[in-house]
Amino acid sequence: MEVGWWGVLIAVLGGAIRIGTPFLFVSLGECLTEKSGRINLGLEGTLVMGAMTGYAVSLHSGSPWLGVLCAGLAGMVLGALHSWICSFQRVNDIAVGIAMMLFGTGLAFFLGKPYIQPSAPRLPSIDLGAWSDIPQLQAALQINALFLVGIVVAVVLGWMLKNTAWGLKVRVVGESADAARALGLPVDRIRILSTAQGGFLAGIGGSYLSLYYPFNWSEGLSSGQGLMAVALVIFARWQPIGCLWVSLLWGGAAALGPSLQSVGVTGGYYIFNAIPYIMTLAMMIITCSPKRTLVGVPRELTVTR
């Protein structure tokens, strides 16, 4: 039984990586978008669309990596569409985001009907646990390459926002559109590019769902990761590296229920499964205060103005 309780911890760690990876990509995408001063609630739709596209391309081409790329491109198109619509006068990005969310999921379900049954090639995983002879540890350390890619993206994105001309421009646009215009920066173009790139990352997050874990394509594939990304980014204080830690935390929380079940704790199963959502709610309440504003909020965000 001693190994069993260790097993919970190991399973939670493994789950943090396995379940947290799509959170990581979506929240990085949302982080970049919000840094440019827009909120994209449509990332939920982007995620589902990415999942469908990735699965379909992988099935037809036989290459899951091509699927990942196409999922990203599909996300990019949706992101660009969102920010293009938002660049018109008097268009509210929240409302457009909700419309895009419904549009993305609807389109994915419509186009994805034929792909519910067939089985597509799966993304390979890397065995980092081969040195160990504990099966639980081996299972937990089966890591998808996309997770490693995600870490690199988080680090590079953080570095770019701080140290490149492009990153500085994105931040200026997100902090003050007026100041950006006074500097002669093309505000709408920078936002469209940032949102499109954010959509690309979210699309990849979607392909991870359908091509690795849980590895299928169905209408119930996403459980709101795209929406929770908005909360995650707040928790991460708009820092890409923060997105990495927060995603792992959320992944771990989501893995708690199944892990406990594996050692025979079945009571309160649904409660445990709801932990990520409860955490999201609790976090929103804790971080919202009438007496203080958040540190690091891009000032152009409509919800904070």
Place this chain on the structure above:
Amino acid sequence: MTDGAPPDLQALGITKRFGPLVALKDVNFHLRSGQFHALLGENGAGKSTLVKCIMGYYHPDEGKIVLDQQAVTIHSPRDAQTFGIGMVYQQFTLIPNMTVLENLVISKAKLDPVINWQQEEHQLTQFMDTMPFKVSLSTRVSSLAAGEKQKVEILKQLALRNRILILDEPTSVLTPQEADEVLGHLRAMTLAKQVSVLIITHKLREVAAFADEVTVLRKGQFVGSGNVSGLNVSQMAEMMVGSEVTAKPKQRTVLSKKVPKLVLQDIRVKDDIGVEVVRGLHLTIHEGEIVGVAGVSGNGQRELVEILSGQRQTTSGTIHVQDQPFQPTREQIMRHKIFCLPEEPLQNTCVGRMTVAENLAFRNFDREPHAVGGWLISRPALRRSAFGLIERYNIKPPYPDTPIQSLSGGNIQRAVLARELSAEVEILIIANPCFGLDFLAMEEIRLQIVAARNRGTAVLLVSEDLDEILELSDRTVVMFNGQLVYETTSSGADLAIIGRHMTGHTT
């Protein structure tokens, strides 16, 4: 800084129309190399339009811009920069969440794809050493005082190697000390022929102290120009307004007994990021008294006003109004008749898209005669009251059905003052009431405030304009670092002592 004198700038016969409105008509203007030139005029006189024509925001319908005897066409503000012309705007264009260094780097015309922060910092430090004033590069802009921000704005233009600086009311957000410091440095730079300065301002005192020459515009037309040394302040004011005006001494009635109306005890308040900015403030205001709170902005004045208007909560301390504890609820505000004119009234106490009539009725829309039976709003009654206030307070344009955000700053200020003074007022809280107003509007509003005092209202006046405080208030207190550190009667107040307390230099 490139060598040689700054270019000579002339605007000849500039005419600019917006539809049927002629904003500028055949205006001439000459900024000589190394000159400190002031552009004077009332609100709407066309100063900003003229400057925007020079900067390339607008393209004049007639006339031309001449730089060093050569006619040039300036297409955009970016374009103006290639001619060495830079502008410092009335509102700050700095990015608050970024450091001074980041702000200066981002304003460069060409950014390296990967920014070498060390090298940038090194270069800007060297540049800063050649400047008369310095600002720490690693500081976040949001934590700078207004005067420091204005310095960064100017440094930004100088770092871009601009030789002609245009400043649009640069001192409107500064204290007199800060203003004198910034203008003094600019003056020194013009004397050294490093830059030419064109400054738009209402403040005649500053013109008299720092400028070489003035050009005066009135209603879009050139009225005159001349050397400052040959003009006195009232002559300049006359050119601006068209008739002799001076600040009239306000009639004051003296009340026999002092009844305390508003008592603040040990008030503590935190700001938006949780820092305590009001730390144990005690203040009593009596019937028929104006108490002026002087201080450099950012010493807790904004938060002090916000707790009295109900926009912020105290962490500790008590507020008593006429010996009763006060909570700024709608019910208690009405009962104690405590009203408020905060700074930036459009953002702070108006709903911009609602009409003037609706905004004027915010305090009493739910009472007779505006609300029949207390629940059904009567639009005719709202409009009738609005017409009355519009006439009494001279709000322009006189239409109750226009959205209030389409009014000019002075008229919004008048409208809010009309609303807050429309009923009987026991206590009036006012913050920077004359910010950005022209001479006549300022006089009107100040007269209204003193009139309210003479009727027995207790007035708390928070202002960054020390002259205004000394002119209006009976007592002046100085706020520094969240506390009141000095108190004096306004008659016979010593400016130097007040200034020292404002900056915390008390020995």
